[in-house]
Amino acid sequence: MAAGLSGNLAQPGEFKYVDLNEDGVIDEDDRTIIGDPNPDFTASLNLQARYKQFDLSLFFNGVFGQDVFNTKKFGEPSNLPFRWTLDNPTNAYPSLRDGRILYMSDWFIDKGSFVRLQNLTLGYSFEDLKMAFFKSGRISLNATNLFTLTDFEGYDPELGENGIYWGGYPKLRNWTIGLEFTF
Numbered sequence: 001m002a003a004g005l006s007g008n009l010a011q012p013g014e015f016k017y018v019d020l021n022e023d024g025v026i027d028e029d030d031r032t033i034i035g036d037p038n039p040d041f042t043a044s045l046n047l048q049a050r051y052k053q054f055d056l057s058l059f060f061n062g063v064f065g066q067d068v069f070n071t072k073k074f075g076e077p078s079n080l081p082f083r084w085t086l087d088n089p090t091n092a093y094p095s096l097r098d099g100r101i102l103y104m105s106d107w108f109i110d111k112g113s114f115v116r117l118q119n120l121t122l123g124y125s126f127e128d129l130k131m132a133f134f135k136s137g138r139i140s141l142n143a144t145n146l147f148t149l150t151d152f153e154g155y156d157p158e159l160g161e162n163g164i165y166w167g168g169y170p171k172l173r174n175w176t177i178g179l180e181f182t183f
Contacts, residue, residue, distance in 0.1 A: 013095030037163020040065025
């Protein structure tokens with residue numbers, strides 16, 4: 001018996017589970033809390049600068065110390081070359097086989113900490129325009145969701161309160177050009 005498992009569960013390339021109550025059987029009595037979806041710390045930072053007619057605004061937000069249960073980690077096709085085989089005895093992903101009995105484990109837990117540049121605005125102001133209709137004006141470029149710094153393996157580590165990642169789509173990056181005139 002390997003790691004409390006027997007039969008098909010004890011094959012090479014399978015998950016190994018810890019028998020927490022040391023009774024020789026892996027069952028519901030061996031369950032434990034393995035992560036916390038609540039962040040230890042959340043932060044945001046808004047920076048603004050102005051030089052002559054130029055202005056710049058940056059807004060960062062971040063979450064630190066959050067654990068994410070990544071349901072997509074096991075079934076992603078992109079991990080096929082990294083699965084355990086006789087020729088590739090790795091611990092990154094278990095062997096690929098049908099009929100596996102799968103117990104939830106800390107293998108599914110990812111760190112969900114991230115820092116994101118949520119908003120960037122760059123503008124240029126025109127003052128004392130010598131035009132008949134306009135006194136002043138401003139042109140600006142605004143970008144949202146420019147980049148996210150994270151070790152998370154999914155599209156977006158920013159999750160709801162339960163901390164479970166079900167997949168989905170990445171956050172859209174938006175670019176907006178603005179024109180503003182004062183009459």
